Amino acid sequence: MTQGAQVTNNEAENRYEIKLNGQVVGIADYQPEGDTLIFTHTEVEEGHEGQGLGSELVQAALDDARSQGLQVVPACQFVAAFIQEHPEYADLVPQER
Numbered sequence: 001m002t003q004g005a006q007v008t009n010n011e012a013e014n015r016y017e018i019k020l021n022g023q024v025v026g027i028a029d030y031q032p033e034g035d036t037l038i039f040t041h042t043e044v045e046e047g048h049e050g051q052g053l054g055s056e057l058v059q060a061a062l063d064d065a066r067s068q069g070l071q072v073v074p075a076c077q078f079v080a081a082f083i084q085e086h087p088e089y090a091d092l093v094p095q096e097r
Contacts, residue, residue, distance in 0.1 A: 002053060007060035016061040018053050024056045028079065036071045036094070037061075042078040051095075058082045064088050 001007075006019045018026040026044040030037040039061070044054045058079055065072050072092045074080035083089045 001056055001060075001092060002051065009061070010063055016057060016064070018060075020048070020053075026053050028057050028061050028076070030061075035069065036073055037065050038058040039063065039076045039079040047076050050056070054078060062092060066092060071084060079090055082092040 001053055002020070008017055008019070010017050014030055014032065016028040016030070017024045025048045028039055028040045029031050032038075039048075039058075041085075042054055042058060044051075044057075046086070058083070062072060062083075066089075068087040070092075071094050072083075074078070074093065083093060
């Protein structure tokens, strides 16, 4: 993880946040639905893009979802691309029947 970076789940806001030195620099919004988190939007503040913070944020969010036994729906393109690039997280996405 980037030095000084910390990811937390802000359940009151339905989003994971990545902070650098206590300052929120990225968010991953989600909608909880039963035992599923639907990720709707991921954003890293201008000036902090290209540093891997978005990937760190999404990885921590997916790890947290896994630890809670939740599934995820990557409605956000960034989360979908992350899961596609990291197949070890594909098991979190519910399979179509």
